[in-house]
Amino acid sequence: MTGPLIVLVGPMGVGKSTVGELLAERLGTTYRDTDADIVTSQDRTIADIFVDEGEAFFRELERAAVRGAIEEHDGVLALGGGAVLDGSTRALLSGLPVVYLSMEVEEAVKRTGLATARPLLAVNPRRQWRELMDARRGLYTEVARAVVATDDRTPEEVAQAILDVL
Numbered sequence: 127m128t129g130p131l132i133v134l135v136g137p138m139g140v141g142k143s144t145v146g147e148l149l150a151e152r153l154g155t156t157y158r159d160t161d162a163d164i165v166t167s168q169d170r171t172i173a174d175i176f177v178d179e180g181e182a183f184f185r186e187l188e189r190a191a192v193r194g195a196i197e198e199h200d201g202v203l204a205l206g207g208g209a210v211l212d213g214s215t216r217a218l219l220s221g222l223p224v225v226y227l228s229m230e231v232e233e234a235v236k237r238t239g240l241a242t243a244r245p246l247l248a249v250n251p252r253r254q255w256r257e258l259m260d261a262r263r264g265l266y267t268e269v270a271r272a273v274v275a276t277d278d279r280t281p282e283e284v285a286q287a288i289l290d291v292l
């Protein structure tokens with residue numbers, strides 16, 4: 127087992143799954159995403175896990191999901207937007223071909239909308255986006271081997287930029 131070919135990190139709504147699926151297709155491999163793994167293993171939505179058990183519990187599930195996916199998967203892997211908050215999860219990423227998909231706050235607001243069902247953006251999306259990006263930008267950069275800005279790019283262009291940079 128060689129480990130994942132590419133690991134995508136970055137905020138929710140940045141296009142990790144769309145770009146990840148495109149990349150997997152182009153590379154003739156498979157796509158996997160830790161959010162989907164958690165939903166399958168828990169048999170409930172991420173929003174329900176947040177409401178029922180809280181964020182700390184979700185991060186524990188996420189750490190185990192990231193560890194499992196890194197061990198088992200040799201295609202394209204996308205992590206949930208907050209996976210980098212956990213120091214042990216960040217340590218798992220060391221040495222892997224991690225790409226940070228970035229976007230500006232205004233782009234994030236535009237893409238996810240002002241009314242959102244995402245648990246971390248429920249109250250004041252613009253302010254929460256700003257705080258979230260300020261808190262996480264450095265963590266994404268810390269784990270990433272390369273940064274690809276997505277603001278003015280189509281998913282195909284982002285996928286190409288990743289292939290060019292790796």
Ligand code: S3P
Pocket residue numbers: 136137138139142161172205206207208209244245246
């Ligand atoms: C989260 C991002 C989500 C999901 C959960 C928490 C975050 O993943 O893991 O809602 O903390 O940013 P996506 O980035 O795939 O939306």
